[in-house]
Amino acid sequence: MPSHCHRGGPAGNGLCCIAPPYLLEQLAESGDENQQKAAERALASLSVVRARRAVTAQLIADPKVDVKALGLVAQGTGSAIKVYDAHGLPFNSFELPGNLLLSTDNPPPGPDTQANQAFDGARATLEFYSEILNRDGIDGKGMDVISSVHVSDQQGNPWENAAWISTQMVYGEGGHIFKSGSLTSALDVIGHELTHGVTQFTAALEYRSQSGALNESMSDVVGSMIKQFVGKETAATADWLIGEGLLLKPGSKALRSMLEPGTAYDGDPQPGKMNDYHELPETEAGDNGGVHINSGIPNRAFALAAIKLGGNSWDEAGRIWYKTLTEKLRPDAQFADAAKATLEVAEELFPGGRASAAVEEAWKEVEVLP
């Protein structure tokens, strides 16, 4: 058995589950008969996996294609959580996820801090969705949550990102924009990214202008609630900051402030009301119409509604926003559509007028409703 077979553990015929392709090629050429057959099967499987991932990535990028219906996205196996070490593979490598470090059957703590944090973040997110919102995983059908840590950019440099890439989570090291190793440490950022997956499987909000800002805001809403849930904070005591302490920039508090948009760091451009809405082009330079900028408006509406309703943010406001996302919004929804839908859902879930009145006040305060 070659010495590096510990990476994947043994599989049939003495081959590793995750064996390097060069090793498989060697065995296919020069191993004994059993090794040759197993290596050929493994190589065929590898090429299928890579081709499938390449095709899936292209199809997921096409909004007209239902990848779930085509069976191209991992289906439910009981919401298992798995964390892999990418060993510096690029974020878009067909070799991802890497080598398995942690799983639901082999949970933290392990020796890799970032892997432990990525696992804990995924677990907290799934628990919140299950216990509070009665949702079975990202796709609602218990799909596994796969994460890869130690992912690099395409040139092998530390990657400054943490992202849901339609099929799994990937985490870079940071070090230039974000504090080194910090991207796995923020529960709200992990919850934010995984909620992009929930949106992908539900409202599929178009990633441009107001629908894109709603997409971003829904991720912040759930990310913030998870942070509050784990930290046992009420809506009144929460700081409503997203990504607190992640930025290296001196004097920055966080990536965003939901309650006080525009105050997270010097130069934070987020508006907190419609009068300050940024009309930006739907280009890369324009942040696709300001999806990360104008999200400050619906973010503030949620924070205000949660505070007005009292208690925990997920008791009423969170359930209203979640049902709105998963059952009411269309892909091209605008802020006013979201406001109207949350009012309807508030009355459906909490009849009597108190909840809908609080929600209406919040949307009025941010000037989405007149």
Place this chain on the structure above:
Amino acid sequence: MRVSVTQTGGPLGVPMRFALDSTNLSEQDAADLVQRSGAVAPAPEPKRSYPAEYGYTVRVEPDDGPPVEASYTDGTMPADVRGLVRLVQEHPRQTP
């Protein structure tokens, strides 16, 4: 020559702007900037593959001739343009 890069996306999301002007650089660095800038060519506006994907708009303003601007995502950016972007983002003599 002036090269500016606007980066969007990622966990922060909001645009970050970087620029480098050849007049502020050593002769060697200025030549490097001019040589690398040749990789930027007009291209269709890309679409992000996932919400947190980084996007980049690179604008090259030569001393003579019209400016050239192109946008990329992390997934669509050619290696030679990525080298230019890193040069602009990490050079100690960035201009505001």
